[in-house]
Amino acid sequence: MCTLAIYFQATREFPVVIAANRDEFLDRPAGEPTTLLEKPHVVGGKDLKAGGTWLGISEYGIVAGLLNRRAGNGGNPQARSRGLLCLDALRRRTAAEAAEFAAHERGSDYNPFNLLMVSRTEGFVAYNRGASIEVVALKPGLHLLTNLDVDDFECPKISASYGKFAELGNRADFQRDPIGQRGALGALLADHNTQLDSRIGTAAGGRPNALCLHLDNYGTRSSSLIFMRGDTPEIVHYFAPGPPCRTAYALVEIPQGRKCS
DSSP states (O other): OOEEEEEESOSSSOSEEEEEEEEEETTSOEEEEEEEETTTTEEEEEETTTSOOSEEEETTSOEEEEEEOOOTTOOOTTSOOHHHHHHHHTTSSSHHHHHHHHHTSOGGGSOOEEEEEEOSSOEEEEEEOSSOEEEEEOOSEEEEESSSSTTOTTSHHHHHHHHHHHHHHHSHHHHHOGGGGHHHHHHHHTOOOOOOOTTTOGGGTOOOOOSSOBOSSEEEEEEEEEEEOSSSSOEEEEEESSOTTTOOOEEEOOOOOSSOO
């Protein structure tokens, strides 16, 4: 289960700050952020199995992030890749256009997902619970997204970590300069504290729910910190090609907007 925290229009200088961990099977091949599209220019991590992305940034100042939802029947192996949908959303010029596109896709073509689409001025999450796709707008503030609805405290990861992200976001040094607090954000993503999911339970093999996850064949594969300035087209992306508890973040070269959105 991936985790994505977003501070949307929560600071004066940085209308978008994202801290995200990607959890995936360890044997699923993936590449570090690279150019995925030329027109428009899109940079993101590449799923080398299906060709899509879990997190990408476009020259139009759009960030799209894909998180898988639970599939009660184990999922349809013939369904279209959800990562390709994320990449399709990044072709749009605005977050609103991306959200409209996602809303008109057929939910049955994909396994369940959550898709974040955000710019400096607009933010949306598309939920595919299996039958149809619902799009909700983000209000300004802190939001956490996992494999349930945004800010759903039924999720152990959200209930255990929301207060920590909120406390950091309210600090004066974070409000002044979120990039300068990237170490603190990375430390939150490296948290190994865990809770069992009460909806699964230990008798049914309930799984740990740490933000930084280490299981035998599944775990946190990479981590991203994204900072989008409000007064310039600049977007800054720090990427760790492994779990943030033991992998350093490095600056990624990404498209610097053709147009602020």
